[in-house]
Amino acid sequence: MLQRPTTAAARIIPALDTPDADRAAALAAALAPHCGPLKLGLELFAAEGPAAMRRIAPLAPVFLDLKLHDIPNTVAGAVRSLLPLRPAMLTLHAGGGTAMLAAARAAAEAAGADRPILLAVTVLTSMDAAALAATGVAGDPAGQVLRLAGLALAAGADGLVCSPQEVAAIRAEFGPAPYLVVPGVRPAGSAAGDQARTATPAEAVAAGADWIVVGRPITGAADPVAALRAIAGSLPR
Numbered sequence: 001m002l003q004r005p006t007t008a009a010a011r012i013i014p015a016l017d018t019p020d021a022d023r024a025a026a027l028a029a030a031l032a033p034h035c036g037p038l039k040l041g042l043e044l045f046a047a048e049g050p051a052a053m054r055r056i057a058p059l060a061p062v063f064l065d066l067k068l069h070d071i072p073n074t075v076a077g078a079v080r081s082l083l084p085l086r087p088a089m090l091t092l093h094a095g096g097g098t099a100m101l102a103a104a105r106a107a108a109e110a111a112g113a114d115r116p117i118l119l120a121v122t123v124l125t126s127m128d129a130a131a132l133a134a135t136g137v138a139g140d141p142a143g144q145v146l147r148l149a150g151l152a153l154a155a156g157a158d159g160l161v162c163s164p165q166e167v168a169a170i171r172a173e174f175g176p177a178p179y180l181v182v183p184g185v186r187p188a189g190s191a192a193g194d195q196a197r198t199a200t201p202a203e204a205v206a207a208g209a210d211w212i213v214v215g216r217p218i219t220g221a222a223d224p225v226a227a228l229r230a231i232a233g234s235l236p237r
């Protein structure tokens with residue numbers, strides 16, 4: 001399994017969110033010497049599928065973010081189908097429940113010591129309290145994040161995807177062991193876009209994030225490598 005990062009640069013996971021495999025590959029080649037894993041998500045996978053993974057994988061460990069969420073049998077089958085691509089990290093929705101997460105873990109074990117880190121997505125960083133309440137979950141998002149975190153870790157997830165605003169509370173409740181991968185980070189002055197629960201990259205790391213996921217602040221910059229290096233320079237050592 002992938003080890004925790006040991007440098008500031010290695011904490012940053014750029015999200016290659018584009019439907020264009022050539023653009024993704026060019027970004028990946030430019031960014032890989034200055035960052036940690038690269039994230040291949042739904043937009044690129046829907047457009048280019050496993051072929052995109054095969055182009056990116058030689059450059060850096062790949063965080064394959066497909067947010068699996070289905071009945072246990074189907075999720076286990078999807079994990080088995082993805083293992084030959086050798087992702088370093090895979091996402092599942094914690095809301096799929098204990099049986100789904102346990103089935104994913106059992107399927108991933110087939111890859112032995114090389115298996116991907118299984119990350120359970122708690123409450124999407126695009127949701128505020130009102131959006132969460134509209135789904136029937138009342139109260140602060142942090143409460144639901146902690147509930148889903150406990151369920152997911154008990155069911156066999158290795159770590160969690162959460163917003164920077166819940167990192168400290170997760171560390172306080174679950175300690176140093178879970179891998180924490182944190183999107184919804186925004187350098188000071190950059191547009192939030194559709195992200196609702198944000199903080200700066202430095203705040204996320206200071207609170208206990210292992211990795212931060214950064215998309216548009218890097219990919220939308222005139223000079224993505226410079227944007228990436230500026231974020232790395234802002235992180236606590």
Ligand SMILES: O=C(O)c1cc(=O)[nH]c(=O)n1[C@@H]1O[C@H](COP(=O)(O)O)[C@@H](O)[C@H]1O
Nearest residue numbers: 015041123124125161183184213214215216
């Ligand atoms: O699983 C994720 O990576 C994820 C979970 C979540 O709750 N919020 C979230 O933004 N993400 C991903 O993190 C990336 C954030 O991109 P930017 O908002 O452009 O920085 C996107 O690729 C999202 O798919």
